[in-house]
Amino acid sequence: xxxxxxHHQRLQNRSLFRSPLPKLVLWSILFIVILFLFFxxxxxxxxxxxxxxxxxxxxxxxxxxGGAAWEKRVRSSARIRSSHNHHGISVLVxxxxxxxxxxxxxxxxxxxxxxxxxxxxxxYYEPSLKRARQAMLERAGIFIVDGDVNDAHLLxxxxxxxxxxxxxxxxxxxxVRYAMKNPSSxxxxxxxxxxxxxxxxxxxxxxxxxxxxxxxxxYGLNKKVPFSEVDRTDRPASLYAATKKAGEEIAxxxxxxxxxxxxxxxxxxxxxxxxxxxxxxxxxxxxxxRGKSISVFEGPDHSTVARDFTYIxxxxxxxxxxxxxxxKSTGTGGKKRGSAQLRVFNLGNTSPLxxxxxxxxxxxxxxxxxxxxxxxxxxxxDVQYTHANISHAQAQLGYQPTTxxxxxxxxxxxxxxxxxxxxxxxxxxxxxxxxxxxxxx
Ligand SMILES: NC(=O)c1ccc[n+]([C@@H]2O[C@H](COP(=O)([O-])OP(=O)(O)OC[C@H]3O[C@@H](n4cnc5c(N)ncnc54)[C@H](O)[C@@H]3O)[C@@H](O)[C@H]2O)c1
Ligand SMILES: *[C@@H]1O[C@H](CO)[C@@H](O)[C@H](O)[C@H]1NC(C)=O
Numbered sequence: 001x002x003x004x005x006x007h008h009q010r011l012q013n014r015s016l017f018r019s020p021l022p023k024l025v026l027w028s029i030l031f032i033v034i035l036f037l038f039f040x041x042x043x044x045x046x047x048x049x050x051x052x053x054x055x056x057x058x059x060x061x062x063x064x065x066g067g068a069a070w071e072k073r074v075r076s077s078a079r080i081r082s083s084h085n086h087h088g089i090s091v092l093v094x095x096x097x098x099x100x101x102x103x104x105x106x107x108x109x110x111x112x113x114x115x116x117x118x119x120x121x122x123x124y125y126e127p128s129l130k131r132a133r134q135a136m137l138e139r140a141g142i143f144i145v146d147g148d149v150n151d152a153h154l155l156x157x158x159x160x161x162x163x164x165x166x167x168x169x170x171x172x173x174x175x176v177r178y179a180m181k182n183p184s185s186x187x188x189x190x191x192x193x194x195x196x197x198x199x200x201x202x203x204x205x206x207x208x209x210x211x212x213x214x215x216x217x218x219y220g221l222n223k224k225v226p227f228s229e230v231d232r233t234d235r236p237a238s239l240y241a242a243t244k245k246a247g248e249e250i251a252x253x254x255x256x257x258x259x260x261x262x263x264x265x266x267x268x269x270x271x272x273x274x275x276x277x278x279x280x281x282x283x284x285x286x287x288x289x290r291g292k293s294i295s296v297f298e299g300p301d302h303s304t305v306a307r308d309f310t311y312i313x314x315x316x317x318x319x320x321x322x323x324x325x326x327x328k329s330t331g332t333g334g335k336k337r338g339s340a341q342l343r344v345f346n347l348g349n350t351s352p353l354x355x356x357x358x359x360x361x362x363x364x365x366x367x368x369x370x371x372x373x374x375x376x377x378x379x380x381x382d383v384q385y386t387h388a389n390i391s392h393a394q395a396q397l398g399y400q401p402t403t404x405x406x407x408x409x410x411x412x413x414x415x416x417x418x419x420x421x422x423x424x425x426x427x428x429x430x431x432x433x434x435x436x437x438x439x440x441x
Contacts, residue, residue: 065145065154071161077143078114078162089323090114092164092208094197095171096144097121099276100213100267100315102133104168107316108323109140116162117144118154119171124178124185125277132419133274149193155200164204166323169197169212175278176217176381179239190243194250202258207329209261209341211322214248216268216308216348216386217241226389229266229344238381248344255342259331263322263341268348268388272312272408273415281309281358281409285416288368296355297377299384304354305377308386310347311403311411318347321397348388349401361406365413 080088091108095101096117109115117137121130134144147154149171158164173182173189194212201208218233220241236242251262271281284294297305327341359370377384393399 065147065157073143074116074145074158074161077141078116078164080114081112083112086112088113089165090162091166091168091323092116092118092158093168093170094118094149096137096142097130097134098170099274100270100312101170102137102274103312103316104170104319105137105142106140107320109142115142116158117142118147118149118158119144120148121146124173124175129277150188150196152196152200155196156203159200159204163206164208166326167197167201167208167210168319168323169194169210172213174240174276176238176240178278180380183239186239186243191246194247198250198254198260202254202260202331203334205332207260207331209326209329211263211265211319211326212247212251214264214266214344215241215244216266216346216388217383218245218248218266219386220383225385226350226387227346228389229346229392237383240381252342255340257336258334259329259336259338259340261327261329261341263326264344265318265322266344266346267315268308268310268346268386270310270312270315272412275312275412280355281362281412284359284362284370285366285413288362288366288370293371293373294359295373295375296359297382298374299377303384304356306352306354306385308348308350308352308388309358309405309408310349310401311408314349314401314403315347318345318393318397318399321399325397343396345393345397346388346390347393347399348390350388350390351404352385352387353405358405361409365410
């Protein structure tokens with residue numbers, strides 16, 4: 001940049017400085033310019049402009065909703081199939097194109113409940129997998145509305161069209177380490193999105209009961225095992241965990257002020273068919289089949305990292321158990337009429353296993369020797385050990401996990417090979433093998 005003109009200007013203006021008033025004016029102008037520059041380039045204004053960019057991008061898809069045909073699809077998807085042995089419920093499932101959401105939606109529909117899905121199909125992981133789950137739900141008669149939970153108009157419309165008895169709120173930004181790359185996506189979906197959902201639910205007539213996914217990560221640096229619901233949850237180790245903990249506090253507010261019936265479920269490392277590609281069991285499988293090395297974390301002093309791996313079908317029964325035991329919300333027209341139910345439950349398997357054992361099982365199932373790189377677990381959000389005390393869920397929800405890791409992973413691997421590599425020798429017995437599966441990914 002050429003500084004000469006400015007310098008020249010200053011020399012010319014030197015005579016002005018002899019009187020104090022123009023000097024004051026000049027300094028004031030300079031001050032205003034600095035203020036302007038500060039607010040224009042400050043980190044807060046940048047993050048707010050980037051989050052409004054997220055809003056626009058992710059809310060854009062929902063422009064397509066509305067109209068008579070659309071409403072008809074919504075109603076028909078949410079309609080309860082009456083049967084003599086099951087008193088059906090009508091559920092709005094957010095995050096329905098996600099891992100847990102797709103399984104829960106199918107299970108509800110299968111027993112005759114009305115289900116309407118909502119998902120923004122974001123690209124945190126391969127959207128094609130979300131679309132494939134959507135196609136599966138479509139075949140079961142479930143419509144997933146393409147939209148964001150932050151879209152208040154859309155939510156109001158949905159509650160206008162269908163008097164949902166329940167909301168199963170699973171839409172969220174998941175993943176622990178990604179929070180360092182894209183922190184605002186956690187605030188957008190897990191904090192703002194949750195508030196938007198509760199706002200719509202409390203204003204709806206009738207108010208639905210809400211069951212939503214918190215996370216075992218709220219236990220953070222807690223050392224006492226197994227983790228019980230009454231244990232401390234005020235030391236989160238990741239932004240993800242902090243937003244889930246914030247969600248539990250926000251739930252308390254909406255229960256307290258508006259009489260919303262709310263149940264939070266702290267899931268422990270859920271795995272299974274149609275799972276999430278960002279989770280270790282999933283990308284270990286992918287990398288092992290491709291002959292790539294895998295990084296296995298260890299704790300301080302070569303201690304093991306362990307997880308209370310919980311099979312998806314067990315989580316689904318927990319979610320349905322939670323939905324079936326909700327009491328009604330007590331408010332109407334956005335006003336509280338009496339106290340309402342507020343619960344939180346661990347949903348885990350109660351048998352933590354070291355990650356090395358997970359790898360061992362995968363080696364047997366895939367018939368591949370893993371090229372393991374043992375690395376120190378970075379301090380960026382993951383905790384070393386999780387173990388759920390599920391006695392509360394057992395007593396209140398009739399929750400009883402039945403699938404061990406070996407059995408569950410067998411089902412996952414079977415699905416994986418069929419989904420990514422339908423011609424694999426491992427997935428179809430009797431077919432002569434065409435080498436590894438790596439070429440199909
Ligand atoms: N899978 C686990 O091990 C685990 C453990 C603890 C908690 N949870 C929680 O369980 C819930 C479901 O997890 P999952 O494993 O199925 O994850 P997932 O990412 O597969 O599903 C979440 C879905 O929500 C959608 N979504 C995200 N933000 C949205 C928004 N703003 N508006 C609309 N849709 C949005 C995504 O597109 C995705 O399809 C999440 O709340 C997650 O935090 C999962
Ligand atoms: C599990 O939690 C219950 C309370 O829900 C408690 O009574 C019990 O002692 C806990 N069990 C263990 C092993 O900590």
